[in-house]
Amino acid sequence: MSLAFRRFFILLIPVAFVCYLVSCNTKKSTCVVLDVAQKPFEKLSDYNFFAGVMNELKPNARVIAYDLNTPLFTDYAQKARFIYMPDGKTIEYDTTKVLQLPVGACLIKNFYYQNDFREKAGSPKRIMETRLLVHRAEGWDALDYVWNDEQTEAMLEDAGDIKKVSWTHYDGTKREADYFIPNKNQCKGCHWNNSTSITPIGPKVRNLNRDFVYDGVSENQLTHMAKMGVLKNAPALPTQTPKLATWSDSVNYSxxxxxxxxxxxxxxxxxxxxxxxxxxxxxxxxxxxxxxxxxxxxxxxxxxxxxxxxxxxxxxxxxxxxxxxxxxxxxxxxxxxxxxxxxxxxxxxxxxxxxxxxxxxxxxxxxx
Ligand code: HEC
Ligand code: HEC
Incomplete structure (x- = not known):
């Protein structure tokens, strides 16, 4: 091998390594794999949103968990929501409309039923769906991944479905429901921007202004996103930010x-x-x-x-x-x-x- 050739290879190794770290294009990495110019993956696991065993829903790097002061009711299903933010992109603080997420971002909403609602979070559950809103250059795309009975994988489905679910409710009664999985058109029925395009609904500043427990530490969600460098120009204190009432909290709200x-x-x-x-x-x-x-x-x-x-x-x-x-x-x-x-x-x-x-x-x- 000539000297020039050898030099070339020695250079190539670190370059390849850096590319590997930045693009995170391997399933073993802790990085999300999402190219919004490509068509969606068939399997949820390919995005690598979650670390380790997928059904534990532990977020990977740049996948930020959030909750809402007041959520949508869907037959008592419990939800785990996340925002995936691409590296180097930010969101501008804005109280007048839903947060304007950059192209490349993705919103992730998991629907599940704990076997027993009285048990603490993390107890056995059945995940029904993972719904995604992916921000492509041409607008938001709605995708639905339906979980298998083994809870090991979720597959892309457009057609909608109805599945029987049962659980023990907060009051100890046994409950059941015909769980409704919307088809792709029905996503638009609620996530309506106009007759041709769709929009996220939940991530408004006032509905996000609450605490969340991140790795055992409770912190205001907006403060957390500001500290990560993801949310720009937010007021220093959450008390300076509008807050939507928690619909079920009769102690603090009228x-x-x-x-x-x-x-x-x-x-x-x-x-x-x-x-x-x-x-x-x-x-x-x-x-x-x-x-x-x-x-x-x-x-x-x-x-x-x-x-x-x-x-x-x-x-x-x-x-x-x-x-x-x-x-x-x-x-x-x-x-x-x-x-x-x-x-x-x-x-x-x-x-x-x-x-x-x-x-x-x-x-x-x-x-x-
Ligand atoms: C997915 C879209 C959608 C959602 C969500 C929705 N509605 Fe409606 N609603 C409609 C449409 C479309 C109409 C008009 C047709 C009709 O009356 O059925 C309507 C009509 C109504 C009307 C009759 C209004 C009038 O003056 O003619 C009432 C009352 C109503 N909705 C209450 C509610 C309440 C309360 C909620 C929430 C708990 C709600 N709706 C959520 C789509 C929706
Ligand atoms: C009945 C109306 C309705 C339908 C149908 C619906 N959504 Fe939503 N969705 C909502 C509302 C309201 C929120 C915000 C409140 C919440 O998360 O509890 C939301 C939240 C979400 C979120 C979290 C980000 C956000 O916008 O708040 C995602 C992702 C999502 N929906 C995807 C989908 C997809 C994909 C479909 C179709 C398979 C769908 N949704 C169908 C009403 C609906």
Missing amino acids: VNDRARAYLEVNCGHCHNPKGPAYTSGLHLNLENANLQNLGFCKAPVAAGKGTGNRLYDIIPGHPDKSIMTYRMASVEPGIKMPELGRGLVHQEGLDLITRWIAEMKPEDCKVN
């Missing part, structure tokens, strides 16, 4: 704040002036301050079975006469609200909205 947070997250992604339910004129997003658009003494746009012969979406003081509670208490297609994503009644959510309406100053709406 019934009104809890109800508005519940409606924002469970209904507001469709019921807002630009959402798929905008024609109803019922705007349940947090920003809406107009009482009639919130449903007060508002007649529904469509008569028929979705009203239960009730006249207004909300009659203050009268939950039993309001369409809102009627539709939340139904599991029938064409009546139930939300119209997608649940087969069971969310009793605790319905109780909250019932109490909210009951505590309003009673009013007899005028028919006009």
